[in-house]
Amino acid sequence: MSEVTEHLSERGIAIRLEKLSKTFPGQDEPAVKELSMDIFEGEIVVYVGPSGCGKTTTMKMINRIIEPSSGRIFIADEDVTDKDPDELRRHIGYVIQQIGLFPHMTIADNIATVPKMLGWDKQRISKRTDELLETVSIPNSYRNRYPKELSGGQRQRIGVARAMAADPPIMLMDEPFGAVDPITRERLQDEFLRLQQEIQKTIVFVTHDIDEAIKMGDRIAILRDQSEIAQYDTPETILTDPADQYVEDFIGSGASLKRLSLSKVEDIKTAEWPVAHLDDSHDDVREKMEESGREYVLLLDERDKPKRWVNREDIEQGISLKEAGWPAVAIVERHSSLYDTLDTMITSYRGSAIVVDENDGKYKGVVDFETVLAAIEEMRPQEGAVAPDFIAEREDLPS
Amino acid sequence: MSVETREAPRQEETPESPQQQPGGKSGGRSAASLGWTLARYLTMPVFLTLVCLSLYLVISSRPLDSIEKRTLNGPYIIHTVVRHLEISAVATVLVVLISVTAGVILTRPMMRRTAPYIVGVASTGQALPSIGVIVLIAVLTGQFGFKIAVVSLIIYAFLPILRNTMVGIQQVDQSIIEAGRGMGMTNAAVLFRIELPLAIPIMLAGIRTALIIVVGTAALATFINAGGMGDIINTGIKLSRDSILLTGSILTAVLALGVDYIAGIAEDVLKPKGL
Amino acid sequence: MSFPEYLTYQWDDLLELAVGNMVVVLIALAIATFIGVSLGVLTYRRPAAAQVALAIASTILTIPSFALFGIAIGIGLGLGYPPTIVVLTGYAILAILRNTITGLRSVDPAIIESAKGMGMSNWQQLVRIEMPMAWPVIIAGVRVSALLILGISAIAAYVGGPGFGSEIFEGLSTLGGVNSLNLVLSGMLGVIVLALVFEVLFAILGRFTTSKGLN
Numbered sequence: 093m094s095e096v097t098e099h100l101s102e103r104g105i106a107i108r109l110e111k112l113s114k115t116f117p118g119q120d121e122p123a124v125k126e127l128s129m130d131i132f133e134g135e136i137v138v139y140v141g142p143s144g145c146g147k148t149t150t151m152k153m154i155n156r157i158i159e160p161s162s163g164r165i166f167i168a169d170e171d172v173t174d175k176d177p178d179e180l181r182r183h184i185g186y187v188i189q190q191i192g193l194f195p196h197m198t199i200a201d202n203i204a205t206v207p208k209m210l211g212w213d214k215q216r217i218s219k220r221t222d223e224l225l226e227t228v229s230i231p232n233s234y235r236n237r238y239p240k241e242l243s244g245g246q247r248q249r250i251g252v253a254r255a256m257a258a259d260p261p262i263m264l265m266d267e268p269f270g271a272v273d274p275i276t277r278e279r280l281q282d283e284f285l286r287l288q289q290e291i292q293k294t295i296v297f298v299t300h301d302i303d304e305a306i307k308m309g310d311r312i313a314i315l316r317d318q319s320e321i322a323q324y325d326t327p328e329t330i331l332t333d334p335a336d337q338y339v340e341d342f343i344g345s346g347a348s349l350k351r352l353s354l355s356k357v358e359d360i361k362t363a364e365w366p367v368a369h370l371d372d373s374h375d376d377v378r379e380k381m382e383e384s385g386r387e388y389v390l391l392l393d394e395r396d397k398p399k400r401w402v403n404r405e406d407i408e409q410g411i412s413l414k415e416a417g418w419p420a421v422a423i424v425e426r427h428s429s430l431y432d433t434l435d436t437m438i439t440s441y442r443g444s445a446i447v448v449d450e451n452d453g454k455y456k457g458v459v460d461f462e463t464v465l466a467a468i469e470e471m472r473p474q475e476g477a478v479a480p481d482f483i484a485e486r487e488d489l490p491s
Numbered sequence: 492m493s494v495e496t497r498e499a500p501r502q503e504e505t506p507e508s509p510q511q512q513p514g515g516k517s518g519g520r521s522a523a524s525l526g527w528t529l530a531r532y533l534t535m536p537v538f539l540t541l542v543c544l545s546l547y548l549v550i551s552s553r554p555l556d557s558i559e560k561r562t563l564n565g566p567y568i569i570h571t572v573v574r575h576l577e578i579s580a581v582a583t584v585l586v587v588l589i590s591v592t593a594g595v596i597l598t599r600p601m602m603r604r605t606a607p608y609i610v611g612v613a614s615t616g617q618a619l620p621s622i623g624v625i626v627l628i629a630v631l632t633g634q635f636g637f638k639i640a641v642v643s644l645i646i647y648a649f650l651p652i653l654r655n656t657m658v659g660i661q662q663v664d665q666s667i668i669e670a671g672r673g674m675g676m677t678n679a680a681v682l683f684r685i686e687l688p689l690a691i692p693i694m695l696a697g698i699r700t701a702l703i704i705v706v707g708t709a710a711l712a713t714f715i716n717a718g719g720m721g722d723i724i725n726t727g728i729k730l731s732r733d734s735i736l737l738t739g740s741i742l743t744a745v746l747a748l749g750v751d752y753i754a755g756i757a758e759d760v761l762k763p764k765g766l
Numbered sequence: 767m768s769f770p771e772y773l774t775y776q777w778d779d780l781l782e783l784a785v786g787n788m789v790v791v792l793i794a795l796a797i798a799t800f801i802g803v804s805l806g807v808l809t810y811r812r813p814a815a816a817q818v819a820l821a822i823a824s825t826i827l828t829i830p831s832f833a834l835f836g837i838a839i840g841i842g843l844g845l846g847y848p849p850t851i852v853v854l855t856g857y858a859i860l861a862i863l864r865n866t867i868t869g870l871r872s873v874d875p876a877i878i879e880s881a882k883g884m885g886m887s888n889w890q891q892l893v894r895i896e897m898p899m900a901w902p903v904i905i906a907g908v909r910v911s912a913l914l915i916l917g918i919s920a921i922a923a924y925v926g927g928p929g930f931g932s933e934i935f936e937g938l939s940t941l942g943g944v945n946s947l948n949l950v951l952s953g954m955l956g957v958i959v960l961a962l963v964f965e966v967l968f969a970i971l972g973r974f975t976t977s978k979g980l981n
Contacts, residue, residue: 157883182885192880196898196977206884238979251880264883534821618913618961620920622931623954626938630947707830711921714938724836728925733840740836744829751828 104168106262106294107131107154112163114149123149125318126163133261134292138305140342141315150319151264151298155184167262182206185255185263185293189270191247193239199225199250200235206258224253227287245276252284256291266298281307302343306331306350314339328354348468353431357424357447360467362457365390365444370399370413378407390420390446396454398423398446425450434464535752539745546741550734562726562735572746575719578637579706579750582644586705587698590649594656595682606657613654621647621708629715640709640717648704652697659693660686692762699754706747720746772948773955784956786928791916791960794851798858799908805859806866806904807892816867823860831857831918835925850919850927857918858911865907869900902976909968916961920953930956 109129115122124146131137139147152158154165156177164173172180194202200221207217225232228249239247248269255263269277269284285308288295299305305312306327313324316338323335331351334340343350366384368377370391381389381404391400391413402417409416422440424433427450437445437460444460555563562568597606625643629635663686671681687694713721720743727736773780802823809816826834831853838849873896881891923931930953937949 155883157879178885178887180885181883184883186880186883188876188880188883190874190876192874192876192878194877194881194895196895196979198979205881205886209885209890238977240979254884615913615961615965617910618916618957618964620917620931620934620954620957622920622924623934623950623957626934627950627954630937630941630950633942703828707828707832710830710832721832724832727836728839736836737840740833740840743833744837747828747830747833748825 103133103135105130105166106133106135106168107296108166108169109150109154110164110166112150112153112165113161114146114153114158115161122161122318124153124160125320127319127321129313129321129324131294131296133294135310136288136295136297136308138297138299138309138312139315140299140302140305140312141319142342143300145315145317146319147298147315148266150315151266151296154262154296155181155186155264157181157186182209182258183260183262185260187251187255187263187265187268189267191251191271193247193250193254195239198236198238199230199242202239202250203254203257205254210258212258220257220259224257227256228253229283244272245280248272248276248280249283256293260293262294262296264296267300268297269304270299284308303350306354314342349431349434352434352464352468353429355430355467356426357428357430357433357445357459358426358456360430360459360463362447363444363460363463365458367392367455369394372413374407374410374413377402377413378404381407388417388442390455390458391417392455395452398448398455401441420446422446423448426456430464430467433459437461437464532756535748539749539752542741542745546738550738553734555734558730559732559734562723563738568723568738568742571718571720571722572742575706575709575712575746578640578644578709578712578717578719579702582641582648582705582709583698583702585641586645586648586652587701589645590652590697590701591656591694593649594653594660595687597653598657598660606661610654610657613650613657616650619647619650622711622714625708625711625715635715635717637717639715640712640719643715644705644708644712647708648701651704652701655697655700656690656694659690659697662693663689688763695758695761699751699758702754703747703751706750710743767945767948769948769951772945773952776952780933780952780956783928783930783932784960787916787919787930787956787960788963790847790850790922790928791854791912791919794854794915795858795908795912797851798855798911799862801855802859802862802907802911803866803904806863806870810867810870820860820864820867823863826856827860831921835921839925845926847927849925850922854915854919854922858915861907861910861914862904863907865903865910866900869903869907870896872903873899898977899980902972902980905968905972905975909964912964912968913961916957916964920957930954930960 107130109127109131111126111128112124113122113126114124127150129137139151141147149158153160154167156165156172159177160173164171166172167180167184194205197205203221203224204217207220212220221235222232225235230246230249230253234242234246239250242250248271252265252268255265269280272280281304297305297308299308309327311324311326312330314322314330316322322342323330323339328351330339331343331347331354334343334347340347364384366380366386366389368380368389368391370393372391377389377391381387388401388403390398391402393399398420400413400417401420402413406416418441422436422445424436424445424447426447428436433445433447437443442460444458446458447456448454449456550563596602597609624647625640628643628646629639632639667689668681668685671685676684709719710721710724712719713725720739723735723739724743725739727733727739767775805819809819834853834856835849838852839845843849843852877895877899878891881895886894919927919929920931920934923929923933923935933949933953933956937946937951937953940946940949
């Protein structure tokens with residue numbers, strides 16, 4: 093995600109909110125107080141905050157489902173604050189938490205709603221429906237089914253498809269994956285991120301779940317009461333450099349752990365461990381071990397896949413290498429997050445994980461706690477948070 | 492003939508505003524809602540009083556011919572109203588007793604399977620013309636008069652009240668009954684201590700409905716010489732005197748609306764709190 | 767003569783009465799549906815107005831029908847069809863109005879919000895979403911009204927209106943005569959048959975006009 097952010101600021105501003113405020117009648121305090129922000133084209137901006145902070149209200153002011161009390165809204169440099177709202181909304185995709193599929197219409201008719209309003213002809217609509225069904229992985233045979241015949245996850249997908257039907261450049265999503273179980277939710281999130289890579293829409297996403305925000309957002313706006321922005325930045329920055337106590341509290345404990353889920357194991361430097369092959373001689377293996385100064389050697393098979401760990405004793409005893417030592421099981425693929433890697437390492441025998449290529453399983457390197465912690469330290473240059481005795485231990489590691 | 496306010500015609504709910512604004516409502520509502528409540532309670536009596544006054548003024552301002560004088564005088568009208576109420580009261584009490592008892596019996600577990608059919612028949616039976624029932628009874632028994640009128644009214648009002656009672660009892664939350672059973676209550680105890688008390692609001696509405704149906708249908712008692720307000724209306728029709736016709740009709744309407752109003756107040760007062 | 771004999775003898779007359787009864791009920795129902803649904807659409811989003819409309823309609827319903835007929839005639843509508851249609855229409859409005867309001871208000875707000883969010887105007891929302899979804903409830907209301915005014919229509923005969931009421935009143939006036947029971951029975955039977963016909967019609971109507979996705 094970090095590569096995308098740099099390029100973003102080169103794009104145009106898709107949405108600009110200028111001092112947007114909303115006070116509901118009969119209330120003294122505004123629900124949203126003078127919120128200003130810019131959203132770039134093609135980025136996913138996530139609004140997170142506690143219940144009642146006004147994040148949904150703010151999102152709903154963008155398409156004026158809730159009319160602002162004051163302030164202006166610009167979409168692609170056009171001031172739409174006073175534009176005809178129906179016209180405005182036909183060009184913005186809108187997905188709400190309860191989905192709101194029309195129960196008395198078939199799936200196909202649901203999807204076709206906005207295109208029909210925009211005057212598309214039947215053929216174009218039909219083709220678009222086919223495309224969308226495929227995109228959201230719903231079988232085409234479901235076209236004429238009714239919402240009540242679908243599962244919750246399927247309905248959610250159709251809700252997204254319906255919002256994309258007229259190919260709007262902007263989409264507003266209010267807890268769109270909230271109403272399903274965690275497993276389905278994760279799947280939907282992954283699918284959506286894959287989709288966004290292709291379609292590159294500007295998306296405003298509201299959630300109360302900080303983990304979802306970190307996963308989905310190119311930038312996150314952490315909101316206080318009255319939608320005051322506590323911090324509006326990339327997930328990496330927010331995690332490693334929270335603006336104040338409120339943001340820190342919101343992230344909760346485990347910010348560093350969360351940060352780890354954003355990096356891949358292939359990004360960090362691996363430790364140097366001696367490797368040999370199963371069909372090497374005992375002497376070769378011993379030599380490699382002594383050269384490296386390590387206590388263990390990793391044995392690979394003829395296809396360079398990691399197989400076993402052996403130590404000095406195993407070699408002295410002269411057992412066949414194929415049975416000596418113990419099997420190597422703590423293995424992660426290159427694209428795994430640091431978080432998952434750490435998870436694997438904790439349960440491994442010696443606190444290390446073997447990195448392999450995801451396609452052929454070939455050995456790529458070994459990471460251990462020292463390398464992972466070093467990587468974390470690199471992410472937090474301002475903090476001198478690493479304990480001094482730990483630094484001392486690291487000195488003897490080869491660089 | 493009365494109108495088949497076979498389902499309670501009142502709208503009991505205060506309509507709620509569909510677009511809710513998030514966030515709390517300010518406290519300034521109570522004064523406004525008090526005003527609304529007063530308006531609701533006072534509108535009908537004020538309206539009825541105005542109608543009666545206007546009627547009185549109009550009638551007394553014109554000279555009445557001899558026929559009209561015989562009908563449009565205080566004593567006669569009062570006598571008729573009283574008679575009307577007598578018929579209605581007797582019939583109402585009896586039909587409520589019979590319907591409620593039948594309703595309770597028909598909602599017992601052993602009757603569970605036949606119950607829907609009965610409710611269905613009762614619903615379609617709404618179309619039975621009240622005049623038909625009255626005349627039928629009269630023809631079958633060959634009798635006219637007070638007693639026959641009461642019997643016909645009971646038969647006519649039975650089905651709708653039965654339906655209301657059954658629906659009212661059936662809508663009592665089953666889990667509450669189960670809780671009672673689980674505590675070791677006997678069937679009778681569950682019935683009298685849980686089901687009936689919880690069914691009271693619907694039953695009150697049913698009684699009120701019974702009252703309206705009976706008061707209204709009693710207007711047709713005139714056709715079997717039982718007396719009642721129908722006499723005046725009928726006289727007006729037969730003798731082509733609009734003044735009599737309108738007086739009879741309007742007074743009958745006022746009577747029905749008045750009874751309904753009082754029943755409504757009683758319903759509000761008698762409704763158990765906490766429901 | 768016995769009742770079955772009477773029926774076969776009077777078959778065509780009874781049929782004529784049936785038609786007349788049906789016609790007057792259908793006309794009143796049509797007008798009441800138009801008024802009830804329109805008022806419902808106009809007031810369902812305005813609680814105060816809805817309350818007033820419902821109060822008026824239910825007041826009409828509380829007035830005994832004989833009295834209402836009397837008022838209708840007394841204010842100059844004459845006898846026969848005009849007062850009959852006016853009175854029947856008046857009675858039919860409440861159930862239709864009330865069900866329209868309830869039906870429209872019961873549409874899940876999430877569905878309305880997503881319709882609004884898609885850019886549907888208020889009118890489009892009403893016509894494409896709210897009405898189709900409220901339709902089963904509205905039809906139920908029309909059905910209730912139909913049965914209601916069918917029963918009331920018997921009184922109409924007394925003031926010159928069409929329908930089976932005339933059989934009933936004739937039976938009354940010939941009390942003691944040979945045919946009086948037959949007359950009354952045929953009148954009642956006629957109304958019952960018409961009621962059943964209505965039930966069937968409404969069941970079919972409901973099935974055909976309600977979206978499959980709503981059951």
